[in-house]
Amino acid sequence: MAEALLEIRELHIGFEVYGGTLKVLNGVDLMVREGEKVGLVGETGCGKTTTAKSTLRILPMPPARISRGEILFRGADILKMGPKEIRRVQGQGISMIFQDPTAALNPVFTIGEQLMDAIRYSNSQEALGRREIRARAIQALKDVALPDPERILECYPIQLSGGMRQRVCIAMAIATEAELLIADEPTTSLDVTIQAQVLRLLGNLVQEKEASTILITHSLGIVREWTDRVYVMYAGGMVEAAKTREIFARPLHPYTQLLMRAVPKLTGEGIAEGIPGRIPDYLNPPPGCRFHPRCPYAMPICAQERPPFFPRGEDHQVACFLYKG
Amino acid sequence: MRLLIFLARRLGYSIFVLLGLSILVFLIARVMPGDPARMAMGPRAPEWVVERFRTEMHLDKPLYVQYYYWLRDALQGKFGLSIYTRRDVSQDIGEFFPATMELALFAGIIMGVFGIVLGVVSARYANSWIDNSVRVITYMGVVTPAYVFAILFLLLFGYVLNLLPTTGRLSPGVPAPPTRTGLVTLDSLLAGNFTAFFDALKHLIMPGIALALGGLSQEARITRASITENLQRDFIALERSQAIPERVIMSKYLLKLSLIPTVSILGLDFASLLGNAFLVEMIFNWPGMSRYGIHAMLTKDLNAIVAVIMIFGVIFITVNIIVDLVVSWLDPRIRLGAERAK
Ligand SMILES: Nc1ncnc2c1ncn2[C@@H]1O[C@H](COP(=O)(O)OP(=O)(O)O)[C@@H](O)[C@H]1O
Ligand code: SF4
Ligand SMILES: [Mg+2]
Numbered sequence: 001m002a003e004a005l006l007e008i009r010e011l012h013i014g015f016e017v018y019g020g021t022l023k024v025l026n027g028v029d030l031m032v033r034e035g036e037k038v039g040l041v042g043e044t045g046c047g048k049t050t051t052a053k054s055t056l057r058i059l060p061m062p063p064a065r066i067s068r069g070e071i072l073f074r075g076a077d078i079l080k081m082g083p084k085e086i087r088r089v090q091g092q093g094i095s096m097i098f099q100d101p102t103a104a105l106n107p108v109f110t111i112g113e114q115l116m117d118a119i120r121y122s123n124s125q126e127a128l129g130r131r132e133i134r135a136r137a138i139q140a141l142k143d144v145a146l147p148d149p150e151r152i153l154e155c156y157p158i159q160l161s162g163g164m165r166q167r168v169c170i171a172m173a174i175a176t177e178a179e180l181l182i183a184d185e186p187t188t189s190l191d192v193t194i195q196a197q198v199l200r201l202l203g204n205l206v207q208e209k210e211a212s213t214i215l216i217t218h219s220l221g222i223v224r225e226w227t228d229r230v231y232v233m234y235a236g237g238m239v240e241a242a243k244t245r246e247i248f249a250r251p252l253h254p255y256t257q258l259l260m261r262a263v264p265k266l267t268g269e270g271i272a273e274g275i276p277g278r279i280p281d282y283l284n285p286p287p288g289c290r291f292h293p294r295c296p297y298a299m300p301i302c303a304q305e306r307p308p309f310f311p312r313g314e315d316h317q318v319a320c321f322l323y324k325g
Numbered sequence: 326m327r328l329l330i331f332l333a334r335r336l337g338y339s340i341f342v343l344l345g346l347s348i349l350v351f352l353i354a355r356v357m358p359g360d361p362a363r364m365a366m367g368p369r370a371p372e373w374v375v376e377r378f379r380t381e382m383h384l385d386k387p388l389y390v391q392y393y394y395w396l397r398d399a400l401q402g403k404f405g406l407s408i409y410t411r412r413d414v415s416q417d418i419g420e421f422f423p424a425t426m427e428l429a430l431f432a433g434i435i436m437g438v439f440g441i442v443l444g445v446v447s448a449r450y451a452n453s454w455i456d457n458s459v460r461v462i463t464y465m466g467v468v469t470p471a472y473v474f475a476i477l478f479l480l481l482f483g484y485v486l487n488l489l490p491t492t493g494r495l496s497p498g499v500p501a502p503p504t505r506t507g508l509v510t511l512d513s514l515l516a517g518n519f520t521a522f523f524d525a526l527k528h529l530i531m532p533g534i535a536l537a538l539g540g541l542s543q544e545a546r547i548t549r550a551s552i553t554e555n556l557q558r559d560f561i562a563l564e565r566s567q568a569i570p571e572r573v574i575m576s577k578y579l580l581k582l583s584l585i586p587t588v589s590i591l592g593l594d595f596a597s598l599l600g601n602a603f604l605v606e607m608i609f610n611w612p613g614m615s616r617y618g619i620h621a622m623l624t625k626d627l628n629a630i631v632a633v634i635m636i637f638g639v640i641f642i643t644v645n646i647i648v649d650l651v652v653s654w655l656d657p658r659i660r661l662g663a664e665r666a667k
Contacts, residue, residue, distance in 0.1 A: 056566040062452075094566075095566065095567070098563055103560065104562075107657070109578065117567070121567060121568045121570065122567055122568050156661060169563075
């Protein structure tokens with residue numbers, strides 16, 4: 001079995017806001033092995049983006065506060081790294097594609113300026129010359145099938161369509177040849193008509209580069225097609241982790257089961273609203289298992305203790321007291 | 326090219342604005358109570374002298390004819406005679422205006438530079454004691470009128486500590502440098518006369534800072550707010566995730582974007598600075614436009630009133646064109662948006 005590239009253990013993150021602390025991440029566990037494609041699914045607001053950003057140490061602090069946990073990248077704790085080490089991880093360890101490319105690009109600088117700085121500073125070992133950086137930038141834009149890359153370098157984000165902006169962001173992420181690529185709902189903010197195109201492009205690039213990948217998405221269909229393993233997240237914690245085929249064949253956690261059932265059978269797309277109840281309030285989250293107010297099988301212990309991951313067969317874990325012992 | 330089109334269009338608009346302004350001021354000055362001919366000739370002048378003056382100044386004609394005469398002369402740079410100084414208004418303004426301009430420019434530079442620097446420092450050390458003090462001080466700066474600062478400075482640094490001169494532009498013993506720009510500091514530098522330069526600078530400090538503080542505080546607060554807000558944005562997270570050093574993110578990516586609201590409001594702050602200059606000039610006995618302007622109002626010196634206001638109108642428009650140029654240089658969304666709208 002391949003070694004762990006990234007391992008998040010017991011991560012707790014809160015956001016200090018007016019009126020208290022939003023206790024968002026509640027002991028997140030996640031592991032990505034070398035070369036593995038991992039899916040991360042869960043409703044909006046469950047903490048997927050927060051988890052992803054924490055691995056690059058780019059959460060805005062304040063308001064974010066990491067109260068507990070570790071994030072190991074090749075065994076070294078990202079949360080304890082000095083400036084040099086963390087920059088090495090940011091440069092060539094992990095790169096991320098953001099949910100909304102319009103928010104992720106600086107509106108007052110050209111694409112070229114931003115893309116070339118990304119390339120320049122990601123390569124911390126060798127200092128690249130201007131011409132080399134420019135050549136790599138143009139190659140990166142070609143890799144994401146953008147026409148006329150020379151012209152796009154001179155453009156400001158406002159001059160590009162949403163789909164083109166996301167291609168630029170993908171170009172930034174792959175240009176640095178990081179070992180782990182995190183794609184955070186890379187198509188949710190795009191027009192429905194171009195979502196498929198961008199996804200196909202990203203899919204091909206991921207296959208080609210053979211980098212480890214975390215794909216965050218709403219779409220179970222894409223997870224099924226692309227990933228080796230899946231994490232299901234609910235209200236700031238992982239509730240189930242298993243091989244992709246296994247989880248679709250044998251979902252164990254009550255939340256996963258509801259999630260699968262909520263999916264319209266034919267299209268296999270999207271997480272529907274068919275689950276009763278709402279995501280809990282992070283100011284006053286329910287004690288114990290955060291799913292217990294909505295869980296059809298809730299027991300007394302569920303309101304008192306937080307269920308840890310219980311192993312169930314090879315590479316299958318469930319955070320639910322139904323599977324204790 | 327794009328710049329030339331922008332400038333041409335702005336100048337075109339400005340002409341209309343100035344025309345409108347001149348009509349407005351022209352009318353208001355003339356409907357104010359009081360007979361300007363009588364006021365000019367004095368209460369004991371015989372009626373026929375007053376009548377003759379009225380005819381000479383076209384004050385007996387209908388308003389639109391008067392305006393026509395005024396406009397015809399104004400286009401040739403002639404603003405008529407002042408009935409108070411009995412001299413050409415343009416000449417009067419040439420004499421008083423540079424003093425006001427020197428004070429306003431000095432205050433404007435202090436306002437812009439220190440406002441931005443304080444805002445950046447405050448944001449950089451957000452929620453530390455530095456930031457908290459800056460926030461308290463700038464809050465006081467925003468709510469306190471310039472003349473209050475002027476009087477406080479005058480009492481404290483002028484009389485109690487006796488550190489700085491309290492009146493005029495130069496100390497009595499210091500000979501004035503030959504006039505080239507009319508700005509004493511600049512003229513002394515051009516003449517290589519450093520004694521006069523430092524003396525003039527000392528005279529500028531108190532009125533200049535008193536004038537600058539309100540706008541400076543506003544700029545600092547806006548800069549701080551926009552930096553801290555932009556720090557939360559996703560593109561900062563993306564830039565950080567690309568191992569771009571923090572100093573590059575701060576001084577390049579964050580600063581350019583965050584200065585847009587600050588620069589946008591500089592034009593307005595400069596306008597209110599010019600307005601406040603009236604009282605501050607009075608307090609420091611500064612030989613600028615304020616004394617001239619106020620006297621013109623009180624004596625119903627029609628030509629002087631209109632000319633003073635037109636001068637301020639031109640300055641206001643110029644400053645705003647400069648501000649717009651800088652903003653559209655900072656913000657491609659405005660530049661490109663305007664282009665697309667064509
Ligand atoms: N900058 C922030 N300030 C305050 N709260 C935040 C911030 N970012 C995220 N949160 C909170 O964290 C929760 C999870 O957000 P996020 O990680 O973006 O979820 P997801 O990506 O799964 O939709 C949200 O409910 C939100 O309230
Ligand atoms: S731990 Fe209890 S409440 Fe939570 S999912 Fe399992 S049965 Fe439901
Ligand atoms: Mg998200």
